[in-house]
Amino acid sequence: MRSFGIYPDHTMFPFVLKACVFLKNLRLGESIHGCIIRLGLDFDLFTGNALLNMYAKFQSLQLNGGCKVSAFNVFDGMPKSVIRLDSVPKVLEMMPERDVVSYNTVIAGNAQNGMYEEALRMVREMGNANMKPDSFTLSSVLPIFAEYVDVMKGKEIHGYAIRHLFDSDCYIGSSLIDMYANCARIEDSCHVFNLLPTRDDISWNSIIAACVQNGVFDEGLKLFRLMLTARVKPRDVTFSSIMPACAYLTTLHLGKQLHGYIIRGGFDDNLFIASSLIDMYAKCGNIRAARWIFDQMEHHDMVSWTAIIMGHALHGHAHDALSLFKQMEKDGVKPNYVSFIAVFTACSHAGLTDKAWRFFNSMSQNHGIKPGLEHYAAMADLLGRAGKLNEAYEFISSMHFAPSGSIWSTLLSACRVHKNLELAEKVAKEIFKVDPENVGAYVLMSNMYAASRRWKEAAKMRIFMKKKGIRKEPACSWIEVKNSVHTFISGDKSHPLYDGIFQALKDLLEQIEREGYIPDTNEDFHDVDEEQKKYLLFSHSERLALAFGIISTPAGTTIRITKNIRVCVDCHTAIKLISKVVQREIIVRDNSRFHHFKDGVCSCRDYW
DNA sequence: GTAGGGTTAG
Numbered sequence A: 001m002r003s004f005g006i007y008p009d010h011t012m013f014p015f016v017l018k019a020c021v022f023l024k025n026l027r028l029g030e031s032i033h034g035c036i037i038r039l040g041l042d043f044d045l046f047t048g049n050a051l052l053n054m055y056a057k058f059q060s061l062q063l064n065g066g067c068k069v070s071a072f073n074v075f076d077g078m079p080k081s082v083i084r085l086d087s088v089p090k091v092l093e094m095m096p097e098r099d100v101v102s103y104n105t106v107i108a109g110n111a112q113n114g115m116y117e118e119a120l121r122m123v124r125e126m127g128n129a130n131m132k133p134d135s136f137t138l139s140s141v142l143p144i145f146a147e148y149v150d151v152m153k154g155k156e157i158h159g160y161a162i163r164h165l166f167d168s169d170c171y172i173g174s175s176l177i178d179m180y181a182n183c184a185r186i187e188d189s190c191h192v193f194n195l196l197p198t199r200d201d202i203s204w205n206s207i208i209a210a211c212v213q214n215g216v217f218d219e220g221l222k223l224f225r226l227m228l229t230a231r232v233k234p235r236d237v238t239f240s241s242i243m244p245a246c247a248y249l250t251t252l253h254l255g256k257q258l259h260g261y262i263i264r265g266g267f268d269d270n271l272f273i274a275s276s277l278i279d280m281y282a283k284c285g286n287i288r289a290a291r292w293i294f295d296q297m298e299h300h301d302m303v304s305w306t307a308i309i310m311g312h313a314l315h316g317h318a319h320d321a322l323s324l325f326k327q328m329e330k331d332g333v334k335p336n337y338v339s340f341i342a343v344f345t346a347c348s349h350a351g352l353t354d355k356a357w358r359f360f361n362s363m364s365q366n367h368g369i370k371p372g373l374e375h376y377a378a379m380a381d382l383l384g385r386a387g388k389l390n391e392a393y394e395f396i397s398s399m400h401f402a403p404s405g406s407i408w409s410t411l412l413s414a415c416r417v418h419k420n421l422e423l424a425e426k427v428a429k430e431i432f433k434v435d436p437e438n439v440g441a442y443v444l445m446s447n448m449y450a451a452s453r454r455w456k457e458a459a460k461m462r463i464f465m466k467k468k469g470i471r472k473e474p475a476c477s478w479i480e481v482k483n484s485v486h487t488f489i490s491g492d493k494s495h496p497l498y499d500g501i502f503q504a505l506k507d508l509l510e511q512i513e514r515e516g517y518i519p520d521t522n523e524d525f526h527d528v529d530e531e532q533k534k535y536l537l538f539s540h541s542e543r544l545a546l547a548f549g550i551i552s553t554p555a556g557t558t559i560r561i562t563k564n565i566r567v568c569v570d571c572h573t574a575i576k577l578i579s580k581v582v583q584r585e586i587i588v589r590d591n592s593r594f595h596h597f598k599d600g601v602c603s604c605r606d607y608w
Numbered sequence B: 001g002t003a004g005g006g007t008t009a010g
Helices: A013-023 A026-038 A045-064 A080-094 A100-112 A116-128 A135-147 A151-163 A170-182 A186-195 A201-213 A217-229 A236-249 A252-264 A271-283 A287-296 A302-314 A318-330 A337-350 A353-367 A373-385 A389-397 A405-417 A421-434 A439-451 A455-468 A498-514 A530-538 A541-552 A569-581
Strands: A476-481 A484-489 A559-563 A586-589 A594-598
Touching: A013 A026, A013 A045, A026 A045, A045 A080, A045 A100, A080 A100, A100 A116, A100 A135, A116 A135, A135 A151, A135 A170, A151 A170, A170 A186, A170 A201, A186 A201, A201 A217, A201 A236, A217 A236, A236 A252, A236 A271, A252 A271, A271 A287, A271 A302, A287 A302, A302 A318, A302 A337, A318 A337, A337 A353, A337 A373, A353 A373, A373 A389, A373 A405, A389 A405, A389 A421, A405 A421, A405 A439, A421 A439, A439 A455, A476 A541, A484 A541, A498 A541, A498 A569, A530 A569, A541 A559, A541 A569, A569 A586, A569 A594
Parallel strands: A559 A586
Antiparallel strands: A476 A484, A476 A559, A586 A594
8 A cells, every 4th residue: 555655544553553463563563653653643542542552462472471570650670672662651641632442451451461550540540530430441450359359349340330331241240250259259250140141252251260269160060061052162261260170079071071172172282271181180080191181282381380290299109299390490490389289299198208398498498489378288297197296296386377277187187197195185275276166176086085995085075066066077989980970978878779889898898808808997986896887887988989889880990989088097908908809990089199009009008 | 442261279
C-alpha cells in the first residue's frame, strides 16, 4: 500500500499493531511506532491505546522470562535491555486524551505483571478522572483480590458488578469463580457459576479448577462430564485442572482415559499437563509410567522435576529421588519450597537422617529458602521414623514459630511406632494445648495405653472423645476393578460378594499360616481374647479389598489398593506372604507412601 | 483499541 504512495490513516494502525502482538515481534512494533510518530498519528486515541496494549503485552513476555522489574514507573534504575519496554508510561504521558480503554489497558498490563498496587492506584486515578470502572476493569481487578485472598474486597467488587449489571458477564463470572475459590469459598464459586446465563470454555475451566483446588473432587469430575455433555471442547487448562482429582482419588482408569484425550488432542507437550500426568501416575501406583512421561519430555521445569522427585520419594526410591534432585541442580533449575519437601520425603522413607540434615541446612544457606511449617514437619517426621525421638522433640521445640498440632502429631505417631509411652504423654499434652479437638491424638494415646494393657487410661481417652463429640474417621480401603471403585471399611460385610470374599480370606489365611504366618495382635487394642483378635485383624479394610481383588481379577494381575490411614503391621506381614502364595504384585498406597509387595517382600523393607 | 481459567506440597 505504501509502495503505491497511499498513506495510512488513523484507522489502520490499531490492526497493524495487533498483528505485531500476535507475531510477538517487538522490533516490528517499534518501527511501526516510528511510522506513527512520523505521520503525526500518535495523538490519535485509538492508535495510542493500541500502542499501550502492545507495549504492555511485550512487558508480559519479558517478565515471564524471569525478572520482575517494574517497567511502568521505573526508568532510571532499569537494565538497558528492558528500557525499550518502558514505553507504556511514556505513551500514556504523551496522550492528549485518555478514555476508559486507556486506563483498562494499563490496569490490565500492571495486573498481569504482578504490579498489583500500581494497578489499583490506576483504578483510583481513573475514578479521579471521572471515568467509571466497567466490566473490563473489574475482570482485571478481581484476580488481584484472588491473589491477596481478600474475600471482603472481592465481594465489594461483586456487589459493584451486580449494581451495574455486569454480573452476567462471562469474563467477570470466571474471575469471580476463581476469586471465591482462592478464598476457600467454593459454595460461592458454584453459586456464581450456576447463575451465569452463558458459559464458555473458560467458565467451565474455572469452576472445575475451583472444585479440584478445594478438594471437592467428585464435583469436579461431575462438572467435567457435564462440560463434555454440553459440547464444550476441553482445552489444555481443563486437563491440568482435572488431573489432580484422579491423582488424589487414585482413579487410574480415569487418569488413563484423560491421558488418551490429551494425546489425541495434541496436548501432551504441555508442561502443566505433563507435570500433572507424572503426579497422577505416581500417585496411582504406576511410578514407571510417571518416569516414562518425565523421560519423554523435552524440557523440564521446576514443577515437573519436583513432581517426579516426589513420585519416587512416595514409592520409597530414595536413591532415584536424590539423584534426580542432583540432576535438576546440574541442569540449572532452581528448587523451590515444594522441591525440598519432596527431598525430605525421600530421605524420610529411607531413614536417611544425615543426608536430610545436610539438605535442611543447605536449603536456607545455599538456596535462600526459609524453612516453613511443612519442612519442619517433614524433618520431624523423618527423625521420628528413624527412632531419634528426643532429637525430634528438641527440633520441634527449637522452631522459630509456635509448633502446630499437626507437627506434634508426626512425633506422636513415631512414639507409637517406637513404643515410647513416656514421651508420647509429653507430646500429647502439647497437642491438646494447641488443638484440644485433635482426634488422631486421642485415638493414638488410647491405642498406646491399650498396648501396654493400661485399659483404664485407654478408656479415659475414648470417653474424652465421646464427651467432646469428636469421632475418628473409620479405616477405609478401596480398589478399582473393571473401571469401578469398591470401598471397604473394617469389618464391612455389606459388599454384594461378601461370601466369596470371606471364603477367600479363610483360604488365604490357611495358605499363609503354612508359610509361617503368626497373627501379630500387638496393634489390636480391643480388650478381647486372642481368637477374637485374629478375627478382627482378618477383617481389616485392606484385607477385604485385597481378597476382593484376588477373586475378581485374572491370575497374575497387579492389584492396587488405597488406604486412608497407615497400613497396620499385621496386615503388612500378611500381605507380604499373600503376594508370595498368590504370585501377584500387590501395591498398597497408605496415607504416606506406597508399598510394593512381591514374592514375600515389600519395597519399604519394613521401614515405614 | 481493553478483560477471565492451569501443574508439584507430612
